[in-house]
Amino acid sequence: MRRGGKRRWLVDYPRAVPLAIFLLVAAVTVLSVFAIERGERVRENADLSRQADAMVSAIERRAYSSSSFLRAGAALFGSQQSVTGDVFRQFVSELRLDADYRGAEGIGWAPAITDNQLAAVEEQLSFGRVGQMNVRPSLQDDPRKQLVPVLFLQPDTLRNRKALGFDMYSEPTRRAAMDEATRTVRPTASGRVNLVQDSGPDEFGFIIYMPVFDGRGAQRSLKGFVYSPFNASQFLTSASELITSPEAAFRFFDVSGGKPLLMVETENWVDDGHTVERDVDLANRRMLLVVQSKRDMALSPLSLITLLFGLAVASLLLVVARLLTQQAEEDSRSLEWFAQQNSIRNSLTRELNHRVKNTLANVLSIVSLTRRRAESLDEFAEGIDNRIRALSATHDLLTQSEWGTTPIAAVISVELAPYINANDHEVVAKGPDVELAPNDALSLGLAIHELATNAAKFGALSCSGGQVSVTWELVNPHLARIEWIESNGPNVEPPTKRGFGIDLIEKIVAHELRHPVELEFDPKGVRCRLMAAVREPSEFALRSKYAAAKLDQ
Known part of the structure; x- marks a missing residue:
């Protein structure tokens, strides 16, 4: 009776039964593809999280290395009566910047002076130069009592010479970072800034400052800052070299007032893609790293094979079921x-x-x-x-x-x-x-x-x-x-x-x-x-x- 009942279904619904079989197999195939894609997404999220964690670690390692050099410089310069060019160059030469300080523009020294000391600093800036060098912006354009001009910046390149004489304390973002560094007496990164060395308005970076004090305890006074400027693009590239497989795309933000400000993004970044965000503690400042998977939204090879195989099986079963229904109809007509x-x-x-x-x-x-x-x-x-x-x-x-x-x-x-x-x-x-x-x-x-x-x-x-x-x-x-x-x-x-x-x-x-x-x-x-x-x-x-x-x- 059960077998005859099944054959009656084939006779009574000759088109619906094959279609139902096709839809059933197609549904199972779609569910299988969905499960595979879900597994791929889970694996992708795990890989992306691993790359994000590795990149955060690399960035913090770079920042920690820079902070260590700056701390060493602050200890050295704080013990000196004055920071001369020879002392500064000898210190920098010992650091071997080309090998150990990748991602930074270099190390600089900026004394903290008043307007009364401006003439002596400008004379020191102009020593050995062809022309007169002045601190900028000038006090006539921007009157101010506290100045932190760039006096030395190594390595001595044409790019770095552009920064000499620039009063970093005249710019609000840099000033806020220096004040915070003075308060905490620890390396402190600035927010997003346009480095003086960079020519393009869309090139951003940040600066890590370490205060240098003259004297100890309550009698100490601020002598200046040893600092390192960083081009965000170069810094992110140097950090990515520390991870084994930098396959993802990256975006690096400075978080100011709870609002992320984009500093740099890699060339392979696309507008739509799966991303993972990580907070970065970079020299006493919160920054944000966004990692994006390079995988597109297309199906994975396994999902594509499963889908094609499932549709092929569904189509084959549709044909077989249709042949069975036709045979059942012929048998029914013969019996009748x-x-x-x-x-x-x-x-x-x-x-x-x-x-x-x-x-x-x-x-x-x-x-x-x-x-x-x-x-x-x-x-x-x-x-x-x-x-x-x-x-x-x-x-x-x-x-x-x-x-x-x-x-x-x-x-x-x-x-x-x-x-x-x-x-x-x-x-x-x-x-x-x-x-x-x-x-x-x-x-x-x-x-x-x-x-x-x-x-x-x-x-x-x-x-x-x-x-x-x-x-x-x-x-x-x-x-x-x-x-x-x-x-x-x-x-x-x-x-x-x-x-x-x-x-x-x-x-x-x-x-x-x-x-x-x-x-x-x-x-x-x-x-x-x-x-x-x-x-x-x-x-x-x-x-x-x-x-x-x-x-x-």
């Missing part, structure tokens, strides 16, 4: 056809049995009546032979029509065939196209045979010039009237006793046709009127149904 054939065969068997019984009943009646009316064995044999032949001729006619409807004209033509072509008498048969059921055609054939036999022996067909007219017409759509009229034959005298023909026509034929038969022995010729029902073919045309059903299959 076999059931229909079995029903038709059973019906035909019952109909054949019924008609054989009717035919045998007619034969028995003919035999019985012939035996009672025959006066000799030869007469009995001849009567039986003729009547069985007439019955057989009508049977042949019915067989040719596959036991469907039979035209009245065909029945009359078969029974009168021996007399139609004779030259000494005339046979006329005419009427509309009317067809009778098989049993009615057999009964009509027997009646016409008896009338023709009687006419050949005693009536119009027994002499020259005789005429037999057989006409028929429809009384109504369900009833036909057949009329036999003999003329120009011998005078007819009513029979003195009833013969077989009269009993056959008035009893057997009238019973089979379900209507009385009017048989009149007129002196001018025998007259006979029969009534036959015109029935619907569906009541008996089983053979026709069978043939039509067979053609439909």
